Amino acid sequence: MDDEGASQNASKSQAAGGQVSATSPSLLLMRDFVSDWSPLHDASIRGRLLTLKKLISQGSDVNLVTTDQVSPLHEACLGGHAACASVLLKHGAKVNGVTVDWHTPLFSACVSGSVACLNLLLQHGASLHPPCDLASPIHEAAKRGHVQCVEILASHGVNIDYNIKHLGTPLYVACENQQVNCARKLLESGANVNSGQGLESPLHAAARSCSEELVMLLIDFGADIWAKNAKSKRPMELVPPGSPLGRLFLQKEESCPAATNQSAVTITLCSPGCSHGNTDYPTGMRLRMMKV
Structure with a gap:
């Protein structure tokens, strides 16, 4: 039997309910054989x-x-x-x-x-x-965790911060899909750590997925822990209260207070374990700020 005949028989076997490997290349885009195949x-x-x-x-x-x-x-x-x-x-x-x-x-x-x-x-x-x-090739590589593909595209001059409205940036896609190594490679290639999808930052995506490794990576590259999304939520507010990741965010916020952000200062002052607010602001001011 020649190759073509074997291929046709294989196709008929699949159509009849024969087992097909989940890693079969033909399934990657979920395409069926078409009439003009x-x-x-x-x-x-x-x-x-x-x-x-x-x-x-x-x-x-x-x-x-x-x-x-x-x-x-x-x-x-x-x-x-x-x-x-x-x-x-x-x-x-x-x-x-x-x-x-x-x-x-x-x-x-x-x-x-x-x-x-x-x-x-x-x-x-x-x-x-x-x-x-x-x-988008760079978004697809980031989504699937293909680090070498990301590296090659970056080395050839791809727009590393290419922002697509319904997807965001490649870094945001990598964080959304918990692809830590791709996120690291994108950051090392110069990706903007705070550029995500609209007001959603990569840190928001990492916090939502409760990935401590991603959160630490982004913070190490200078991610803004005070950034607010379209619902006025900071990354910290997207993690379960009392979780290890929540405590990590709290420590970071206490060590880097957003002094120019009144709402953020309010939250920091009122956070459990915060010890630097009572001597800096009079009681009346603290109460007024808590109402913001």
Whole structure:
């Protein structure tokens, strides 16, 4: 049985309820086989280099796309098959082709976390920034915890603080998904520690997830512990009262009081264990401030 026949049988087995690995590349974007799925697409996503070369030598179009505008190069990168991607590119595959979901091959490489595919695409002139905010490579890499992909994109000059309205910055996405190593790499690459999604800072996202490691990382890089989100909540107010993380925030707030923020001073003065408020303000002033 040749490769193509084996692939078809495998597809039929999956459709009949056969078990499929949860890490199967074809499941990464939750796509089903479509009517115009070609042997070239199949060889690309499965990494069948010899079959791919044979199909190309027989005249298969490397830029053949499905009804969703998915090209063989998209699939090779989604599967993390750099050798297949290289052959496709050498035969004229479009490096910046876009699917109906605005996915580029670079985006697919960031989904799979394939450093080899990512480097290859960049060598062939892949655009660092998305044609549409619905599919940003740097956000996808940060979300999935692909640190090397984040590092490579940063070293090639990607906008490290690229802010997408519905996602925020890559750092915010990393914190929201508790990807500590990606958050660290973004910060080391110069990401703005306080730039998140609207008024929500990365520290708000870290506090909400109760990640002490992320909170400490962000604070070490100068995160504003007094920042308020759209609901006027500080990061400290997003953690369970009395939790270790809550006590950590309290210690930080006591050591760095926001003297110019009357509401913040009020909270600090009234916090349990706070010992520096009673001698600084007369009783009458403290009572007035507590009403703010």
